[in-house]
Amino acid sequence: MSKVKYYYDPDTLSYRKIEPKKSRRYRNIALFFIGSFLFGLMCLVFLMNTNLINTPRELSLQREVKNYELQFELLNRKMGQIEEVLANIEERDNNIYRLYFEANPIPEEQRRAGFGGVNRYKSLEGFNNSEMVIATTKRLDIIKKQMAIQSKSLDEITKLAEEKEKFLMAIPAIQPVTNESLKRMASGFGWRSDPFTKARKLHRGMDFSAPKGTPVYAPGDGKVIRADNGSSGYGKHIRIDHGYGYKTLYGHLSEYNVKKGQKVKRGDLIGFVGNTGRSEAPHLHYEVWKDEERINPINFYYGSLTAEEFENMLKYAAQENQSLD
Incomplete structure (x- = not known):
């Protein structure tokens, strides 16, 4: 209940009730609503920039991000397995296959060489998980390059094997009369x-x-x-x-x-x-x-x-x- 205010009237030697002006009342009401609106807006902005309240859309996006992070983790594990298998093939290629056919081993620097020059991953920068995405993409590109080198090497070994087979069959290796x-x-x-x-x-x-x-x-x-x-x-x-x-x-x-x-x-x-x-x-x-x-x-x-x-x-x-x- 609003407080009633009075003033002293010297003409009548009595206290008279103060009647507020209508314009002032309207102004106060307007200021109240404006103040309430601004306060509410500030609270909304604050809440939207915190994790206290999330919209259904934000919750859905957060789930998608976590799912992508999990997929990237699984992808990195699989790439680790591929790298182990590829390393084993490379070792056999250098120390068995190429050695048997008297071919020079492929230098380790050539197998492990990265990509110089222009930044190939600039389009992946500027996102929350850019570092993880760029690292995974680089790793995948290096594996693809290693596989291309190994594939070319095995093609060469195949040709050497075919030539070796022809050579072994050409050598006069049996007695001409039984x-x-x-x-x-x-x-x-x-x-x-x-x-x-x-x-x-x-x-x-x-x-x-x-x-x-x-x-x-x-x-x-x-x-x-x-x-x-x-x-x-x-x-x-x-x-x-x-x-x-x-x-x-x-x-x-x-x-x-x-x-x-x-x-x-x-x-x-x-x-x-x-x-x-x-x-x-x-x-x-x-x-x-x-x-x-x-x-x-x-x-x-x-x-x-x-x-x-x-x-x-x-x-x-x-x-x-x-x-x-």
Whole structure:
């Protein structure tokens, strides 16, 4: 209840009630409402800038932010697992795969190199969680780069493996005449007695004594470059170019099973043992060439002989007997 005010009237020598003016009353009411509005507005602004009261929209956004933070945490854990697996692959790549194929390891600086120059993450700056988002994005970019380098390396290893396989298949690694068909290993590589002149002569191949018509097989993949009797002393003979500097020669044949320009695989039947040319008895004269020099064929039979068979062959090849051509 509002307080009633009085004033003393000297004319009537009495107290009279003060009647407030209507304009003043309206002004006071207006000031009250204005003051209340401003106070309420200040309180609202204050509350909106604190966590005391949140709107449903703000609560929804806060939940989304927390969910994103959780997703980023899970993503970082997964990237950690990927980095471990990638590190293991890189280690095997450098220390096993590339070492086996005699390729230089990829330097660690190249694998771990970052991204220089312009700021790639400027668009991610200025947000509440910018630091976390930028760090995760950088980490992901580095993993992608490492994977690209590793993928390129494995492509290179695949090509090296394919080339290595071709090389291994091209090397003359098996005996051109099977042991079942052999009478004996007549003469080895080295100084031998010439069957016609009886003089000591360097025998640059191996002689395999076998019946006429015994099959002769290609010891490695290659291409037939000669199949004729146009070379003095060899009679009917075949020459195969295996690539990588290797060539083989098969002399004194009775028949051909291939022709010039034909490609052959290891184990293919190429001809038959004979006694043509400068030959004392049916046999196969076999030579191996490396970079245009004739070398001892006995070092290339790892693909067809047992340890015992190879030991016996070494013993017979070492004997300085008479060659058959």
